[in-house]
Amino acid sequence: MNGPASSTSPASEIGVPRTPLAATVLPPVVALSAILLLWEAYVRLRDVKGYLLPPPSDVFRALVEEPGRYTSAAATSLTAAVGGLVVASVIAFGLAVLMAHSRLLERAIYPPALLVKVTPIVALYPLLAIWFGFGIGPKVAIAALITFFPMLVNAAVGLRSVDPQALDALRVLAASRWEVFRRLRFPSSLPYVFAALRISVPLSLVGAVVAEFLSGSSGMGQLILIANGAFDTPALFAAVFVLAALGVSLTGLVGYVERRVLGWHVSTGA
Amino acid sequence: MTLSPIPAVAVRGVTHRYAGADGRTLLALDGVDLEVGAGEFVSVVGPSGCGKSTLLRLVAGLLPSQGGEVSVLGGTPGEAQRAHALGLVAQEPGLLPWRDVEANVRLPLDVVRAGDPERVRALLDQVGIAEFARYRPATLSGGMRQRVALARALVHRPRLLLMDEPFGALDELSREAMRLELLWIWEHERIAVLFVTHAVAEAVLLSDRVVVMSGRPGRVRAVIDVPLPRPRSEAQESTPAFAATAAAVRAALRSGDAGAA
Numbered sequence: 001m002n003g004p005a006s007s008t009s010p011a012s013e014i015g016v017p018r019t020p021l022a023a024t025v026l027p028p029v030v031a032l033s034a035i036l037l038l039w040e041a042y043v044r045l046r047d048v049k050g051y052l053l054p055p056p057s058d059v060f061r062a063l064v065e066e067p068g069r070y071t072s073a074a075a076t077s078l079t080a081a082v083g084g085l086v087v088a089s090v091i092a093f094g095l096a097v098l099m100a101h102s103r104l105l106e107r108a109i110y111p112p113a114l115l116v117k118v119t120p121i122v123a124l125y126p127l128l129a130i131w132f133g134f135g136i137g138p139k140v141a142i143a144a145l146i147t148f149f150p151m152l153v154n155a156a157v158g159l160r161s162v163d164p165q166a167l168d169a170l171r172v173l174a175a176s177r178w179e180v181f182r183r184l185r186f187p188s189s190l191p192y193v194f195a196a197l198r199i200s201v202p203l204s205l206v207g208a209v210v211a212e213f214l215s216g217s218s219g220m221g222q223l224i225l226i227a228n229g230a231f232d233t234p235a236l237f238a239a240v241f242v243l244a245a246l247g248v249s250l251t252g253l254v255g256y257v258e259r260r261v262l263g264w265h266v267s268t269g270a
Numbered sequence: 271m272t273l274s275p276i277p278a279v280a281v282r283g284v285t286h287r288y289a290g291a292d293g294r295t296l297l298a299l300d301g302v303d304l305e306v307g308a309g310e311f312v313s314v315v316g317p318s319g320c321g322k323s324t325l326l327r328l329v330a331g332l333l334p335s336q337g338g339e340v341s342v343l344g345g346t347p348g349e350a351q352r353a354h355a356l357g358l359v360a361q362e363p364g365l366l367p368w369r370d371v372e373a374n375v376r377l378p379l380d381v382v383r384a385g386d387p388e389r390v391r392a393l394l395d396q397v398g399i400a401e402f403a404r405y406r407p408a409t410l411s412g413g414m415r416q417r418v419a420l421a422r423a424l425v426h427r428p429r430l431l432l433m434d435e436p437f438g439a440l441d442e443l444s445r446e447a448m449r450l451e452l453l454w455i456w457e458h459e460r461i462a463v464l465f466v467t468h469a470v471a472e473a474v475l476l477s478d479r480v481v482v483m484s485g486r487p488g489r490v491r492a493v494i495d496v497p498l499p500r501p502r503s504e505a506q507e508s509t510p511a512f513a514a515t516a517a518a519v520r521a522a523l524r525s526g527d528a529g530a531a
Contacts, residue, residue, distance in 0.1 A: 165364025169422065172330050172358045172432070174351035175381045183381065187368050264368040264406055 054234040059241065062234040069223065070242050077212065077219040078246060080136050081204040084143025089151045089200070091144075093193070096155035100185065101177065106156070117149035121207070125214045134215055143207035147200035151193070158192025159185045191265050194258040201250045205243060220246075276344040278430045278462030279306035279329055284338030286324050298324045300487035302338070306430070306462050313465040313473035314481045315519060321488025322466045326434050329464060330358055343429055350430065354382045357423030357461075359436040363415040365407040371418050372403040378426040385426050393421040396458075397451055413444030420452070424459065431456075431463045437472070446504070449475060453502050470523070474516045475502055482522040492522035 036056045042048070043055040050058060063070060095113070099106040121142055128138040162184050170180050212221020220243055227235035281304040287295040298321040306312040314322045327333040328340050331347030342350040350356050365374045372390060379385040394400040397417040399410075407415055416436060423431060436452075437445040449472060456463060456476075467473050473480045474496055482492040496515050498506050506512050 163362075163364050163366075165360045165362045166366060167364075168330070168332055168360060169358055169364050169377070169419075170381060171332055172351055172356045173354060173378055173381050173426070174348070179381050183377065184366065187366070262368075264408070 051231045051233045054237060058234040059237040062232075062238040063241070070238060073218065073220045073223040073239070074242050074246060076136075077139075077205070077208045077221065077243075078250075080139035080211070080219065081143050081208040081246075082250075083136070083140040084145075084207055085147050085197075085200055085204040087140060088144035088146075088148040089197070092148050092151035093155045096152055096159055096189075097181070099152075099156045100159035109152075113149060113152050116145060121145045122210055122214070125211065129215065134217055136217075138215060139208050139211040139217070139219070142211040143204040146203045146207040150199045150203070151196040154192040154196035154199075155189055158189030161192065162188045190262055194254065194262065197254045197258075198251060201254055202247050205247055205250070209243065277305050277307050277341075278310065278343055279304060279312075279464055280339070280341040281305070281325070281329065282339040282341075284325070284328060284335070284340060286321065286328065286333070286336050297487035299328075300489050302483075302488060302490055304481060304490065306464050308429075309460050309462055310479070311456060311463045311465065311477050312479050312481060313467055313477040314483060315467060315470060315473045315523065316483030316488070317485045317523070318468065320483045320485035322483055323434050324488070325483075326432055326464060326466050329430075330356060330432050354378070354384070354426050355429045357426070357428035357431045359416070359419050359423045359431070359433045361435045361438045363407070363419035365415060365418055365422075367407055370404050370406055371399060371410070374407065374418050375421045375425050377422055382426055389425055389427070390421075393425055396455060397421050411444075413440050413448065416440060416444075416448065417451070420448075420455070424455065427459075429461055431461055433463065433465045435467055436465075437469075438467070445472070450504065452476065457501055470516050470519050471507065474498075474512060474519060475504070475507060480515075480519050482519055484523075484525075491525060492518075494518050494522065 039053075040055045040057060043053055095109050099109055124145065125138065125142065128141045132138045132141055166184055167180065170184060175183070208219065209221040209224075211217075212219040213225065216222055216225065220239055224236055224239045227233070227239060281302060284299055284302045284304075285297070286299040287297055290296050302321070302325060304312075304314070304325065314325060316322045324333065328335060329342055329347060331342070331351050335347075340347055343353070343355050345353075347356075366377065369377070372394065375393060376387070376390050379387065379390070391400070391403075394403055397420055399414055399417050399421070402410060402414060407418065410418070416439075420436070437448050440448065453476060463476075465473070465476060475498075477496050480494045480496060481490055482494065483489065484491045494515060497511055498509070498515070
């Protein structure tokens with residue numbers, strides 16, 4: 001058995017040698033550690049006030065002293081963000097299917113969708129609060145509205161981006177629309193769908209946190225507001241770190257699923 | 271066995287126009303006649319833009335008929351599609367990159383939910399790609415991909431194979447190898463083939479008859495019988511009969527040029 005650093009990844013189907021794990025993980029880890037060390041040294045040497053810029057060690061202490069405070073808030077925000085992402089993705093993909101099959105529907109759907117995109121979603125919050133109350137409802141709605149457009153546009157383009165020769169091969173068999181969809185259009189759209197998800201995942205977290213700022217309902221946004229009010233800057237930083245970790249994890253999860261599903265696609269070969 | 275007088279393709283007086291960007295229309299086909307008998311191999315030769323691909327797409331039912339009569343296996347192109355009687359090979363293979371070679375060849379059987387799965391393996395053997403059955407198309411050469419496309423076009427046992435410059439994107443060695451493979455398959459399958467190309471020697475070597483078209487508007491200039499015996503082989507390319515037929519086809523093509531100039 002090999003050591004963990006040189007774990008043998010299964011040879012990819014195209015036979016391209018994978019970059020060793022150490023070469024992909026080590027540089028960012030070293031860079032991040034260096035930033036934290038410099039930060040720590042700067043704060044201690046220049047004796048910067050803790051409420052202005054706490055040293056990373058204080059932020060770390062804030063995290064480990066009350067881990068439950070962060071994990072429960074993170075779970076709340078994550079639920080709203082992922083909920084909004086899922087709702088938006090399902091609706092957007094459904095509309096994209098309609099758009100891909102009819103230029104008329106595309107012309108009908110696209111302008112209102114664009115209107116949603118160019119409207120500052122935050123401005124809709126009071127309305128959403130009236131409609132969905134003050135719990136998770138408006139948070140899901142904000143996250144959904146922010147992530148809706150990238151999925152709609154990418155899925156619509158992806159569903160149309162079929163190889164014309166492959167389409168002809170199906171058409172001479174009198175393949176039904178459903179057959180063409182499941183054999184050709186849907187798989188062809190997946191690289192675009194995953195590209196949309198990589199854009200939408202961080203946006204969904206933005207949506208959830210902004211909604212929590214506006215409503216004061218529980219979650220990472222509320223935690224930040226409370227820490228801010230108490231001049232508890234280490235807790236504020238801790239919350240930001242947790243959000244960053246959430247964004248990285250979700251994006252990593254999307255990337256992982258993408259590599260599993262899209263082994264055939266060129267963009268995943270590198 | 272009943273004698274089948276029904277031709278594989280019967281095209282009479284077909285005219286086809288494309289709408290140009292400037293609002294004018296382009297006459298792609300003008301009064302074209304074409305007949306492919308059951309089990310016959312017919313090539314259509316002509317310069318680029320002579321409408322030969324348009325003609326093939328009309329027969330395939332991929333373009334709606336505008337004028338004239340297009341009969342395929344005794345019915346409309348749409349009926350031939352629904353009877354799963356058509357196979358199509360285009361210049362680009364049009365394979366599904368997420369399916370391996372075997373699954374790509376199986377695609378028509380998956381779509382029509384019929385046919386013999388054993389035939390997938392048999393065809394992979396026939397076109398010489400059995401050892402690549404588990405490979406994805408991206409890992410194959412252009413010639414290999416086109417072999418996969420040919421096997422896919424035959425797997426559901428069509429009665430008419432439509433080929434639109436199928437070897438046009440291949441290197442010379444692959445072209446020559448695939449011509450012979452196609453001949454071998456055609457001898458065994460005994461299906462009608464409509465073969466569009468701009469390569470005169472290719473058309474003569476493969477065909478029973480060569481239809482020569484002229485461009486803009488696309489018209490049939492000549493139909494030339496190929497008197498070479500079957501089965502064909504590359505050796506026949508150096509016979510006087512081959513040279514005479516190829517010369518006749520080239521002369522017919524040139525007379526088109528003179529008419530246009």
